[in-house]
Amino acid sequence: MKRILIIDDAATVRMYHRSILEGAGYQVDEAVNGIEAMEKSLQEPFDLYIVDINMPKQDGYGFLSELRSRDISQAPALMVSTEGASNDRTRAYAAGANLYLVKPVKPDQLLIHCRLLLGEVHP
Amino acid sequence: MALVKQQPSETVGQEERKRGRDRDDLELQLSDPSPSARRWAVRDLAECPDSSAILVAHLHQEMDSSVREIILTALTQLGDEHAVAGLVECLRSEDVFLRNEAIEAMKMLPDEVAPIMGTLLADSDPDVRIFAVNVLESLRHERVEEWLKEVIEHDPHINVCATAVDLLGEVGTSYSREALEGLNVRFPDEPYISFATSLALKRICSI
Numbered sequence: 325m326k327r328i329l330i331i332d333d334a335a336t337v338r339m340y341h342r343s344i345l346e347g348a349g350y351q352v353d354e355a356v357n358g359i360e361a362m363e364k365s366l367q368e369p370f371d372l373y374i375v376d377i378n379m380p381k382q383d384g385y386g387f388l389s390e391l392r393s394r395d396i397s398q399a400p401a402l403m404v405s406t407e408g409a410s411n412d413r414t415r416a417y418a419a420g421a422n423l424y425l426v427k428p429v430k431p432d433q434l435l436i437h438c439r440l441l442l443g444e445v446h447p
Numbered sequence: 448m449a450l451v452k453q454q455p456s457e458t459v460g461q462e463e464r465k466r467g468r469d470r471d472d473l474e475l476q477l478s479d480p481s482p483s484a485r486r487w488a489v490r491d492l493a494e495c496p497d498s499s500a501i502l503v504a505h506l507h508q509e510m511d512s513s514v515r516e517i518i519l520t521a522l523t524q525l526g527d528e529h530a531v532a533g534l535v536e537c538l539r540s541e542d543v544f545l546r547n548e549a550i551e552a553m554k555m556l557p558d559e560v561a562p563i564m565g566t567l568l569a570d571s572d573p574d575v576r577i578f579a580v581n582v583l584e585s586l587r588h589e590r591v592e593e594w595l596k597e598v599i600e601h602d603p604h605i606n607v608c609a610t611a612v613d614l615l616g617e618v619g620t621s622y623s624r625e626a627l628e629g630l631n632v633r634f635p636d637e638p639y640i641s642f643a644t645s646l647a648l649k650r651i652c653s654i
Contacts, residue, residue, distance in 0.1 A: 336613040336643045343642070380551070383543040406577055406606040411541070427606055428639030 326442055327351045327369070331361040331387065332376040332404075337427070341374060344431045345438065358382025358390070365396050372442055373397075374434075375421070377405040377412065385419040392420035400441035404429055470495045477501070482511040489514065493521035503533030506545075516548060523552045526559045535567065538578045550581050557588040564594055573604040580610040592618060596626045605634055609643060616647035624651055 328350050330341045342352045353370070355361035357379040364370075373391075377384040384403055391397050403421040405412060416424045422441055425433070439445045468491050476488035489505075492498040499522060506518045519537075522530040534556075537549030553560050560582060567579035580598060583591050595618070598611040608630060615623050627644045634640040 334610075334613050336616055336646060337639075339646070340639055340642045378543060378547070380547050383547070385543065406610070407574055428609055428637060431638055 325349065325351045326371040327353065328372045328374060328438065329353050329355060329361060329364060329370040330374045331355045331358065331379070331384065332374075333357055333379040334376070337376070341429075341434065344434050348435050348438075350438070358384065358387030361387050362390060362396070365391060369397065370399055372399055372438060373401040374438075375401055375403050377403065377407065377416070385415055388416075388420040402437055402441055470498060470501075473498075474501050477505045477509075482514050485509070485511070485514045486517045489517045489521050493524050497529075499525045499527050499529035499533065503529060503536070506533060506537070512544065515545065519548045519552045523555050526556050531556065531559045531563065535563065538567075538575050539572070546578065550578055553582045554585045557586050560586065561588050561590065564590075568594060568598060568602075573607050576602065576604065576607045577610050580607065580614060584614055592620060592622055595619070596623045599623075599630045600626050605637060605640065608634070609639060612640065612643040612647055616643065616650055619647055619651050621651055624648065627651075 328345055330338050330345075330352060331354075332338050332341070333356050338354045338356075342354065345352050353364060355364055359382045361373070361375075362382070373388075375384040375388060382390075384405070388401055388403070391401075400422040401420060402423045402425065403416040403419075404425045404427050405416075406427050413424045423437055425437065436445070440447060470492065473488045473492045473495065477485055477492075479485055479488065489502065492502060502518050502521055502525075506515060506522075509515050509518065519534070522533055531553075534549045534553050537545050540546050540549075564579065564583075567582075568576055570576050570579070576598075580595070583594060592615070595611045595615050599608050599615070602608050602611070612627065612630065615627065619627070627648050631641055631644050
């Protein structure tokens with residue numbers, strides 16, 4: 325079973341994404357910021373990261389940059405944010421994101437992008 | 448996020464504390480190459496009247512995060528018009544760390560932030576409105592629920608409303624019930640809004 329880590333400081337967003345992903349058969353874990361996500365990533369591998377940008381303590385950019393630069397994981401990362409400006413996307417990809425979606429993400433949109441990133445379907 | 452962090456027990460050179468401590472001297476010391484000297488200058492400036500504008504101006508030039516953190520703490524302590532305006536300006540920053548620290552600082556200034564909350568929630572930039580809702584998260588003020596209710600009744604941007612609903616799920620009461628039900632009507636095809644309002648209403652009904 326593929327394991328997905330949801331990193332978001334908003335509890336409702338975590339619950340929403342979890343309900344969609346678990347309903348589709350994925351194993352899901354959660355972190356409230358980049359620091360907690362890093363601790364979890366050092367303990368166990370994940371197949372996919374769903375990362376919010378604006379979080380206290382360590383934001384999504386900082387987490388992904390560290391994850392990639394320290395070579396802790398090269399698993400695909402889907403960055404989700406309320407911010408749709410092109411410079412946010414550019415920063416997300418520079419930090420190591422594989423895909424960028426603007427919130428709120430619809431269930432079928434989330435699932436198809438997760439499946440694409442996990443290599444379960446092909447474009 | 449703790450705004451006031453204990454500083455490492457570094458040795459601060461005695462010469463730094465022997466420097467002049469009037470406002471002009473302290474302003475000059477903000478350009479000192481040593482972050483430690485700059486931190487001390489900020490701490491001392493926080494004791495000077497009318498120093499908020501100097502600190503705000505320096506905040507946007509300061510590259511050292513430990514100095515910026517002390518400036519934000521100082522602005523929180525000062526809490527005057529310039530200090531609050533400076534914190535609000537940080538909400539427009541591209542620097543996520545600065546933005547988050549400013550949000551945390553503003554949460555500590557309920558009486559100073561309250562008069563400008565209406566303006567913040569009506570800002571033309573939806574991101575600023577989202578950050579204003581973030582400030583409400585732990586702002587100890589009697590109007591928090593009223594502001595959130597106004598957001599979900601009138602704000603046209605789905606993510607501003609979504610952020611407000613998340614918070615109403617924690618602090619909302621029956622006062623917001625109709626507004627939450629109305630939000631589903633305003634955004635009928637948004638599963639996230641449906642999910643979040645349902646959660647918030649469930650919690651409100653269980654109170």
